[in-house]
Structure formats: structure tokens, C-alpha cells
Amino acid sequence: MTATAPAPLPIMPDQHGHFGPYGGMFVPETLMAALNELTDEYERAKRDPLFQAELHRLLREYVGRETPLYFAERWTEKLGGARIYLKREDLLHTGAHKINNALGQIMLAQRLGKTRIIAETGAGQHGVATATVAARAGLECVIYMGKVDMERQALNVARMRFLGAEVRAVTAGQATLKEAVNEAMRDWVTHVRHTHYILGTAYGAHPYPMMVRDFHRVIGLEARRQILEREERLPDLLIACVGGGSNAIGLFHPFLNDANVRMVGVEAGGDGIIPERHAARFQGGRLGVLQGAKTWLLADDDGQIQLTHSVSAGLDYAAVGPEHAWLHDLGRAEYSYATDSEALEAFQSLSRTEGIIPALESSHALAHAMKVAPQMSKDQIIIVNVSGRGDKDVAQAARMIFQEDLKF
Numbered sequence: 122m123t124a125t126a127p128a129p130l131p132i133m134p135d136q137h138g139h140f141g142p143y144g145g146m147f148v149p150e151t152l153m154a155a156l157n158e159l160t161d162e163y164e165r166a167k168r169d170p171l172f173q174a175e176l177h178r179l180l181r182e183y184v185g186r187e188t189p190l191y192f193a194e195r196w197t198e199k200l201g202g203a204r205i206y207l208k209r210e211d212l213l214h215t216g217a218h219k220i221n222n223a224l225g226q227i228m229l230a231q232r233l234g235k236t237r238i239i240a241e242t243g244a245g246q247h248g249v250a251t252a253t254v255a256a257r258a259g260l261e262c263v264i265y266m267g268k269v270d271m272e273r274q275a276l277n278v279a280r281m282r283f284l285g286a287e288v289r290a291v292t293a294g295q296a297t298l299k300e301a302v303n304e305a306m307r308d309w310v311t312h313v314r315h316t317h318y319i320l321g322t323a324y325g326a327h328p329y330p331m332m333v334r335d336f337h338r339v340i341g342l343e344a345r346r347q348i349l350e351r352e353e354r355l356p357d358l359l360i361a362c363v364g365g366g367s368n369a370i371g372l373f374h375p376f377l378n379d380a381n382v383r384m385v386g387v388e389a390g391g392d393g394i395i396p397e398r399h400a401a402r403f404q405g406g407r408l409g410v411l412q413g414a415k416t417w418l419l420a421d422d423d424g425q426i427q428l429t430h431s432v433s434a435g436l437d438y439a440a441v442g443p444e445h446a447w448l449h450d451l452g453r454a455e456y457s458y459a460t461d462s463e464a465l466e467a468f469q470s471l472s473r474t475e476g477i478i479p480a481l482e483s484s485h486a487l488a489h490a491m492k493v494a495p496q497m498s499k500d501q502i503i504i505v506n507v508s509g510r511g512d513k514d515v516a517q518a519a520r521m522i523f524q525e526d527l528k529f
């Protein structure tokens with residue numbers, strides 16, 4: 122096994138953002154100029170040492186990087202197999218990995234001279250991360266959120282408002298994330314000259330999947346260096362949950378050339394793989410186009426997007442980021458799922474054994490670790506990405522676990 126520095130960006134999309142047959146730029150003509158402008162500015166910023174230095178200073182001083190790689194000794198003993206390390210993205214400012222990307226994108230928006238920021242949000246974590254960096258930058262900020270999600274995530278709605286953002290309720294359709302993305306795209310088309318759209322995951326039209334991935338690569342770069350320092354070898358297995366796919370691709374990407382490192386993305390299995398009761402795109406999904414990208418998604422025989430379900434709002438989306446679709450087909454990454462009840466069990470197990478309350482999204486990755494660690498040998502190593510902390514999920518988890526209705 123090689124223990125040298127990772128090769129730079131081993132898998133790049135083509136000029137129009139294709140990862141193999143996936144990705145691309147499926148947007149209205151009016152957005153093409155903005156996407157091309159963003160792509161060009163991103164390429165310049167990536168090579169600009171001043172931009173990179175400022176980004177890294179803020180990641181360190183404001184966001185709280187680097188995050189620890191923590192050896193979960195008691196959880197390892199309890200599961201009785203592979204040694205489990207946790208990458209602690211839950212310790213970041215605002216409580217999840219999303220701020221890595223929100224910070225990078227707002228710095229780009231400032232370079233482009235944009236004065237207004239918009240974003241979509243499901244559970245509210247990306248909305249909070251965006252409102253946070255917008256407050257710091259002194260830019261106007263509008264967050265689109267489904268009305269149903271606003272009711273479920275009242276705490277995050279209040280946080281966004283404290284941070285000075287306007288939260289706009291979206292009532293169309295299911296009134297959740299997909300409709301919020303549609304509304305954000307409509308706003309962007311109308312106000313594109315002075316507005317930047319901070320998309321929250323490794324999804325959408327080029328350059329978003331590549332750019333969002335690059336802003337999260339810091340997760341994998343740190344983890345790779347940290348495990349080499351601690352164990353003097355690379356891990357056997359990486360595990361991360363996959364909504365749009367940003368925390369997973371951020372962890373996986375710097376290990377893609379390390380042939381002996383397996384990687385598993387864990388999707389939301391909901392109530393089990395029954396149509397409309399899960400969000401596991403690689404279980405029963407098909408090829409289609411949604412909100413800017415060609416990828417694996419959940420649709421019916423007429424190509425209509427299906428309803429999805431997951432206990433965790435951050436994983437509850439009908440399509441998966443195009444680079445994951447490509448890694449799946451290449452066989453470089455594998456994709457599994459955890460059900461709602463498996464995720465809840467992992468949520469409690471980690472909380473009680475390690476004193477770490479994980480986000481329900483991250484609990485899907487932890488649930489997979491609970492399944493595979495006992496079958497691995499004691500000298501093998503797993504890294505699980507704990508993408509966020511569970512504070513936002515406390516009321517929901519209390520309802521499900523204690524049948525208690527907490528009022529916050």
C-alpha cells in the first residue's frame with residue numbers, strides 16, 4: 122500500500138461537467154452565461170495563492186478546521202472487529218460539513234462582485250451555513266425552504282432569521298427540498314446579474330458538482346494525513362452517508378488512487394426499499410435529468426420524479442450527485458443503504474458509547490459501520506465521516522425514541 126501524497130484531483134469532469142455519462146449543464150439558456158462566468162472565476166480562484174491562503178485562514182479561524190480524527194475505542198470494543206475512527210465534521214461551526222462549501226462559494230461570489238446570495242435548504246443546515254457566511258460577508262441573503270420543512274425544522278428557521286437572512290416559504294408540490302431548489306433556480310434566472318446561488322451539495326449543473334467537491338476535499342486530505350500519522354498506514358474502508366453526496370465525495374476523493382482503500386456511500390433506506398418510502402437512488406433508481414444534472418434518480422415508468430422518504434431530511438432527495446453515479450458504475454465506490462430504524466439504533470449506540478450525538482444523516486453511515494465492523498478483523502481500519510451533530514435532530518429523535526413531544 123502506498124503512503125505517498127495523494128495524486129491531485131484524480132477524476133475530473135470534462136469541460137462541460139460530464140463524469141462519464143453523468144452530470145452536464147441542463148439549465149435554461151439564461152443561466153448559461155452565469156454558469157460559465159462562475160466556472161472561469163472558480164478556475165482563477167483555484168490557482169490564486171491569495172484566495173487559497175484566505176480560504177484556509179478562515180477555515181482555521183472561523184470554521185474550526187482541522188477537525189479531529191478520533192479513535193472510537195469503546196465503540197470499536199463493543200462492535201468487536203475493525204478499529205473505527207470518526208472524522209469529526211460535527212465539531213465545525215454551525216454543526217456540519219456544509220460550511221466548508223458555503224464559505225468557499227461566498228468568497229467566489231465576492232470576487233464576482235455579487236451583492237445578493239440565495240440558497241435552498243431542506244433540513245435547514247445548508248440554509249444556516251449560508252446565512253452564517255452571508256452575515257460575515259455583509260451580503261443580502263434569501264433562503265428558499267419548503268413550508269413543510271419550515272415546520273419540521275423551526276429551530277433552524279429561527280437561526281437563519283437571527284443571522285439576518287430572509288426565509289421564504291415554498292408551498293408548491295410536496296413543499297420540501299425539491300420545490301425549494303426549483304424556486305431558488307427561478308430566482309437566480311431573474312436576478313442573475315447581482316445574485317449568486319450557493320448550492321448546498323455536490324449536485325446540479327456544472328461547475329457545482331466539481332466545485333462543491335473541491336471545497337469539501339479538505340475532509341479527505343486531513344483524514345488521510347491524520348490516519349498516516351496515527352496508524353502509519355491507510356484505512357481499509359471509508360464510510361459516509363450520501364444525500365446529494367458532498368460529505369462523501371469530500372472524504373473519498375483524496376483516496377481514489379489508493380486501490381486498497383474501499384469506500385462505501387450509504388443512502389437513506391427509509392422504511393425499506395419500497396417505492397416512495399426510501400431515498401436510495403442506487404436501489405431501484407434509473408437514469409434521468411433533474412435540476413441541472415443527468416444522473417441516477419428515483420422516477421416512475423413515465424419519468425416522473427417519485428416521492429421519497431427518510432427519517433433524515435438531509436438525505437431525503439430523489440437524485441444523487443453525478444460523480445457518485447460515475448464512481449458507482451466504475452465500481453470504485455460501493456453504495457449501500459440503512460433504514461430509518463437502523464439509523465436510529467446507531468444514533469443511540471454512538472451517543473451512549475462515545476458521548477457523541479450524531480446527526481441522523483451521519484447515523485446512516487454509522488449504521489453501516491455497525492453492520493460491517495464485526496465481520497472485519499481487529500487489525501483493519503474504518504474511517505466513518507460524522508458529517509454533523511445531532512442537536513438539530515433532538516426533538517425528532519425524542520419523539521421517535523421516547524414517544525415524547527418536546528416543545529422548543
Ligand SMILES: *Cc1c(COP(=O)(O)O)cnc(C)c1O
Binds near residue numbers: 217321363480
Ligand atoms: C446535508 C447533510 C448531509 C447530506 O448532504 P451531502 O451533500 O450528501 O453530504 C449529510 N449530513 C449532514 C449532517 C447534513 O447536514
